[in-house]
Amino acid sequence: MPSSSKTRKSDISISNCGYSKVLDIISNKWTALVIYAMEDGVIRYGEMLRRVDGISKKMLTQTVRKLERDGLVARNIIPTVPPSVEYSLTPLGETLLQPMKELRQWGRGHYQEVEEARASYDMANASDS
Known part of the structure; x- marks a missing residue:
């Protein structure tokens, strides 16, 4: 018999979950874009600033310092x-490229479906507001 939610011990924790800690590192939109800017190798600050559309000097500086x-x-x-000043991914940073490329590929392949689901949900729940 399955245990009830009251007696089951919590097994998902923000403070102990390695995955949530990793998401904390890469979940900022600028972080992913800055990492993508370095995926082909060494890049100078000014070139990265030009490549990452919409990022300010302050945000780029904060992002690369955090990384x-x-x-x-x-x-x-x-x-x-x-x-x-030149920046490049470290060997550790390079290990993030493959999973991030997979997320980017998923987004390109499925984000339209997400938008359609949102629109459908919003229309179905418009009367609730």
Whole structure:
């Protein structure tokens, strides 16, 4: 006999779930786009700023610093005048590329279905408002 929800011990926890911790790292929309900008190798800050549509200098700086802190991005300062800064994925960061590419592929293949489901739901529940 299945246990009731009152007696069953919780087995899903935000604080203990490795998956939720990983989602915390990559779930920001800018994080994914910045990682995609580095998927082909080393990229300079200005080039990344141009490639990532809509990101501000402040947000790009915050995002790459967070990724650097997490060990996913390496930052290299080139002693030129003015100094140039290049970024690249670390070996750890590169391990994220395949699962992120799969999510991107899923999105391209199924997001239209999500939009249709939302529209259908909204129409069915419009009278509830």
